[in-house]
Amino acid sequence: MERYSSDMNEKAELSLLIKALREDRLRKMKEKLGNALLTETDSFEWATSKDFNIEVGRYQIEAYIKTWEIRFCWVCSVNFLRTSQEDDFMIYFYEARFMAPTARKPISDRVSVYFAAEVSKTEAETLPVEVRFILESRRLVHTPGRSRFCEKWLTDITETKALLQRMMDL
Template structure:
């Protein structure tokens, strides 16, 4: 079930993720040998094996590695698809909430994930980035770590 993103209503965070992945792809194409920092990534599977449902489960498994307080509950949803000439960028949103008895809706924060799937290099690893709502810093799995002292906001 692929669907294109409606370009006018996408959150600014998704636009940043897409631009980041496009920039990095262009940089890789211009360099004969990418810097080690671009090759040292957590492998989320190969492009040939990617499925939307599999991406969903990998995000959930990744979130479970975070050291966050158990009061935060979350749900991961598929957000849409951005098509490029040589790749597809699948977008997800993890919505975190901290409900309490007095405030059942509680605090909420979204974390947006982008998974880039190459159409031409099927043996390439899936590229993943994520960004917290209302932030501008783009995170790469394996390089960013959440700790108990940090809140999601």
């Protein structure tokens, strides 16, 4: 039953990522039409569309996560989930699972952060891929370079899970 519940959350979070990418694409198209395209510099260099593949995406997400200011107690693994074709774009989905094992609890609660990398099939191949991420059970979609990751987000989710587990044990 737990796996089914997790699958439902995953589908909801991945659909939120797709929606955010679509909205961002529409916003960019409107800006181009109005000749007001503003580029934001991102301190992290993402691969270009022509250089992107599943392994490059996984490697880059791992490298991006290493730029986050989180304690070393957090262990992370990044796994490829699937792809989705959207118009002239291919979207690659990844899941980064975080755990903070301790001596008392070597298998701690996991926190998933879902990533979506949008690769254009028609635009210039030199453009970097668009990346977004969302934390499990949250609604806010983050953009690398525009939002700063906060370790508290991970601890809040683990504390919420622990509280829910205690409530269910009563």
